[in-house]
Amino acid sequence: MSDSRQLAFHEVVRRRRSVRKFEPGKTVSREVLAGIVDCGRWAPSGANVQCFDFIVVEDAAMREAVTGVFMRQAQRLVDHARGFPAVKKSYLANTVAIIIVLGDPRWKVCFPQSTTDEYNAEYQDNNEAIFLCSLGAAIQNIQLGVTAEGLTSAWLSGGGEDQTNAELAELLGYPSWMKAYGTIPIGYPQATQHRRYRRPLDQCLHWNSYQPTQYRTHQQLDFYESTLRPFAMYRDAEDINDWPDKQTRLGDWQRAFTTSEANPEGQLQAEEDFSKPRVTGRSTRRRQ
Numbered sequence: 001m002s003d004s005r006q007l008a009f010h011e012v013v014r015r016r017r018s019v020r021k022f023e024p025g026k027t028v029s030r031e032v033l034a035g036i037v038d039c040g041r042w043a044p045s046g047a048n049v050q051c052f053d054f055i056v057v058e059d060a061a062m063r064e065a066v067t068g069v070f071m072r073q074a075q076r077l078v079d080h081a082r083g084f085p086a087v088k089k090s091y092l093a094n095t096v097a098i099i100i101v102l103g104d105p106r107w108k109v110c111f112p113q114s115t116t117d118e119y120n121a122e123y124q125d126n127n128e129a130i131f132l133c134s135l136g137a138a139i140q141n142i143q144l145g146v147t148a149e150g151l152t153s154a155w156l157s158g159g160g161e162d163q164t165n166a167e168l169a170e171l172l173g174y175p176s177w178m179k180a181y182g183t184i185p186i187g188y189p190q191a192t193q194h195r196r197y198r199r200p201l202d203q204c205l206h207w208n209s210y211q212p213t214q215y216r217t218h219q220q221l222d223f224y225e226s227t228l229r230p231f232a233m234y235r236d237a238e239d240i241n242d243w244p245d246k247q248t249r250l251g252d253w254q255r256a257f258t259t260s261e262a263n264p265e266g267q268l269q270a271e272e273d274f275s276k277p278r279v280t281g282r283s284t285r286r287r288q
């Protein structure tokens with residue numbers, strides 16, 4: 001592969017962005033949309049089961065109906081997952097198409113199955129991971145295909161919530177035991193958005209073995225969840241050092257979020273119960 005082609009690939013990877021505001025009144029051809037879905041088709045999958053199907057919703061009335069499903073989904077988030085920085089989903093109405101990536105769970109049987117009770121747990125959990133990762137790879141390939149076409153998209157996971165999936169299954173006619181793991185609204189961006197917060201490379205890249213000084217502490221995670229998350233999710237900046245209000249937003253956490261030494265002491269911590277948020281901060285007061 002030539003250098004220029006490699007550069008083009010890296011450019012696509014960096015430019016893929018979750019955009020939640022599209023220009024109204026635009027269209028794209030079926031040929032372009034089929035080419036984008038073809039990128040999903042070429043994704044890797046465990047045991048090559050290709051446990052995905054792709055529904056391209058391009059018809060205006062159907063897009064409106066899907067938008068309605070996600071407006072209700074977003075309202076449920078506001079009502080029942082208070083504190084999560086969700087945005088209104090009315091922007092889906094301005095898409096050129098919405099691609100729904102369905103996961104077909106029957107194919108999990110093709111992943112390693114234990115032949116003794118003792119090994120049930122060993123394989124069961126990992127089979128779920130293989131299934132979900134296969135779907136993630138397909139969704140990601142589609143987002144990259146969208147970017148390569150000069151369009152933009154988002155990755156909505158709400159279709160995987162039971163009530164939303166039931167409504168989508170009814171509307172789109174697929175069996176309700178399949179699930180919409182990824183919903184990808186596609187359109188022309190209303191404003192350019194190329195950057196987004198990313199951890200510095202030397203914080204997440206470990207050479208040869210895990211570096212404890214790069215470890216993110218439980219408290220750092222608590223701070224992200226309770227305080228930093230909405231800004232890290234939506235701001236148009238890769239490096240937090242570029243935030244004009246960095247001092248106010250980060251307080252004592254500047255080093256942890258902007259350098260390679262998130263944990264200068266190099267102390268690792270034991271596992272705790274991570275199933276629920278552990279603290280309430282400036283951004284999550286609403287959930288109380």
Ligand SMILES: Cc1cc2nc3c(=O)[nH]c(=O)nc-3n(C[C@H](O)[C@H](O)[C@H](O)COP(=O)(O)O)c2cc1C
Pocket residue numbers: 016017018019020154155156157158196232233234
């Ligand atoms: C598994 C997964 C689920 C996501 N679910 C949603 C979602 O429901 N709604 C949404 O607006 N964005 C969703 N996103 C997009 C993330 O918020 C986004 O990727 C992240 O904030 C980084 O921004 P970027 O994609 O622009 O780099 C999801 C991303 C992934 C990988």
